[in-house]
Amino acid sequence: MALYTNFQLNNVMKILATVQNKGGVGKTTICRLLCEYLCRKNKRVLGIDLDSQCNFSRRFLTMEIDNTDLDGVLPPIHPDFDEKEDSDWDGRSSSADIFYSGQAMPYPTRIKGLEIMPGNGTLLRAVELVRADDVKEKVHDRLHAFLCNEDVQSLYDVVIIDTSPSKGPLTISAMRAATHIIIPTTMEPQTIEGLHGMLQLWRRETKRRRRGEELKIIGILPNMFRKGVALHDGLYHTLANDPGIVDLLMPNKLGLRIAFAESDHPMSEPKSVFDLAEKDPARIEAEIVCEHILEKIFS
């Protein structure tokens, strides 16, 4: 397995991970928006869900629930599955398979150009709980090895990885595989603390890279921002006025808007924020942020 030699291929396929070990700050939302936006810009996109809660998968696939297990979220039967032909396959494929067998089969979605590698709650949870050093090391490298595969490289322009709110092996594997990361952050103390944790992880990861292949931070994305709220304004002001931080602070914010949550609902119409009226503030904000990210990744 050529783990460290194929990085040059990544110059072609971009791999973007959203990371933040504080939960509920908008990792999944920004992943979802990016998947939709990049497809609209004619990019071939693969979304990978590494969170055992599988919320990202649910945005594009109808996941099944295994009630006997707290983490029991299963991908649906793959549309290409043929019981007669594939006797040694149970018909489901998830991002966890990348860590178990090194092989996985992405699912097509309703969006043209977008394929999804959904999570499998139970299996991802098991990977996340790995403790033995040598196994952990394998987990760290596995996603990178999978994405270095020439077939994968030839099929997609961008890979978007959603991670769980943790600093565990799966998040590290996402960072190791990534060419770029985004750290969504709400302007609240717990999240800023989480931001620091992620930056420490990033520092460690980028140090182990070869020169010229450093892990790039697209930025700290202020999310769920409420203008006029003293805490939000104050913390944003602090970050924006710190010369050591401001360069990594993304120039635009995502506000706290119900439209983002609404579009997650299966009954919502339109299905995408980008299909809202042109002047809808949620759509405008999302477009500005996504365009900025697109430019950063492909610059």
Added chain:
Amino acid sequence: MSGKQKRFLGMPLSAEIAKTIREGQEDGGEINVESIPLGRIDVDEENPRRTGFSANNIGDPNAVIGDNANLGLIWEGLQNLAASIKSVGVQQPIKVYRHGDRFRIAFGERRFLASLIAGKTMIPAWILQEKPRYLRNIQYIENMQREDLTAWERILNIQGIINEFKLSGTEEMTVTLLTDISGMSKSRASHYLSIINGPDEVKELIRTGTINNIEKGGYLSRLKNETMRSKAIQMLKEGKDIKFIDKALQEKKVQNSDHTSNPTKLGRPRTRINLGHTANSNLLRIIMTSISVNDFILPSNDSLEWNDLEVVAELWKNFIVALEREIKQKRNL
């Protein structure tokens, strides 16, 4: 709660965050300690003091050792190290550099081999992005730290460093350079270089173990006069120390030397005189007021801050320039 608007400026962590960002950006692709699988590490075949063991032959040590007593000792040492690694692990990370998709050992071959013997699968390692410059040198230097080397083996080590420098470019080995790269003291570095560049006679004495001391070797090598050197060697063999020998030789030298000859002067010829240093600006004031110089006007006491040494120093400089100019003009008249 008062009606005042609440303000939340600052965040205890923001300094830490900025520091983390800076470190990540500055040292990107630099160096890092990781736990890496032993299976992806190879020994460096060019290490000057390779043990002779590797992952391939460690399972059959007797084939490697044969009747080489030295290798037998190394094997014994590895066993001891392995026992310690088994109980407390590898305490000090080894250093490796990338070689294709594998790693090669820069330092820590013994820790690596002992970990294999101990049945470990992982080892903590500093990952260097590339083969370190002067790797051989560093390995030689690391070997120098070992205590079981003879004086002659140490000299060979230094010779190795010098050869590496000759191969790698134009840099000439000097005492300063050797001090810089090896961390040894200047006097030690100077002894080594004296021996290496000195007469074969002395080297032979060290090689055979007649002299097993770098200071003595260095001293002898610096004696250019052959008669004096053989006298010194004779005295050394009689068990006299350097201090005694040096004194004896100096006395001889004084007796033989020509007293009328000029003592040799070292350094460049003196071209200027330093006027000295003082923290007492009053001294300068007295000098400047007592010598009148045409182009130099001393400001009145009130208008000058005599306690400000910067100001007085600048004034003094102008004074000297003006004084020099005037003397020159007078001489020309």
